Amino acid sequence: MTEPLLRVEIEEAGYEAGKPKIEHVTLHVQSGKLTGLIGPNGAGKSTTLKAILGLLPEVKANVSFTGSSDKYAYVPEHPVFYDTLTLWEHLSLAAAVYGMDEREFERESLLLLEKFRMTEVRNHLPGGFSKGMRQKMMLMIGFLLKPDVYIVDEPFIGLDPRATKDFLGLLEEERLRGAGVLMCTHVLDTAERICDDFILMADGKVAASGTLDEIRRTAGLPGAPLFDCFDVLT
C-alpha cells in the first residue's frame, strides 16, 4: 500500500484535562480515496476532526500530513465568514494567504463560481446569502486551494440536489487528481455510494473501519446497506 497523505493516531482527545471524549482513533487517508467518518450524534466525529486540525486543548495524538505540499483544506460544517468581505474577496483572501498566483486565482475562481452557479453574486456580501450559498462559498474556498487533503465536515445538509451534484462532481475531479478526502456525514446513502472506506464511530471510539464489505463483515450483515450496518454497530 502507498504512503497515506494523512496518518492519524489519536490516543485520546477532549476539551478538558482528564475528560477525554475520544480514544484510540486511528485513520489513514490515501491519495485518490474518499474516507467517510460516520457515527451517531455525539459519537466524536467533529472532535476527531478538531483533534486532527490541532483545535483542541487536550490531545495525545500523532497526526502527519505527508503530501508533497503539506497543504490541506478544512471545510467546516458551519460557515465562517467576514461580514465586510464579498464572496470574491473571500476567495481572493484565501488565495493570497496560500500564495496563489494572481492569474491562476482568477481563472480558477471564475470556473468555480460557474460550477457552483454563484457568478452573479460574486460581488455580494455573504451576510445576505442563504445557508446553502454560504456552504457553497466554504466549499469553493476549499476547492480553490487544490490541497492534497480535504477535511470536510457534513457538506450535504445545506446543499440542494443540484448543488450536491456539482459538489460531488468536483470532488470526483479532485480525487482523480490524487487528492485524499476525509468527510464527516450523516447522509449514509450518499456516503455508501461515494466513499472508498469508512470509519464508524460510536461513544468516542472506532466501532468498525474499512471498506463497505469489511464493515458488513464486522456487522455480520453480508450484502447489507451501510444504514443497517450502522444500526447494528452503534
Ligand SMILES: Nc1ncnc2c1ncn2[C@@H]1O[C@H](COP(=O)(O)OP(=O)(O)OP(=O)(O)O)[C@@H](O)[C@H]1O
Ligand atoms: N465544545 C465542547 N466542549 C465540551 N464537550 C464537547 C464540546 N463539543 C463536543 N463535546 C462533547 O464531545 C462528545 C463528542 O461530540 P462531537 O461533537 O465530536 O460528536 P459528533 O459525532 O460530531 O456529533 P454530531 O453528529 O451530533 O455532530 C459529546 O459527548 C459532546 O457532548
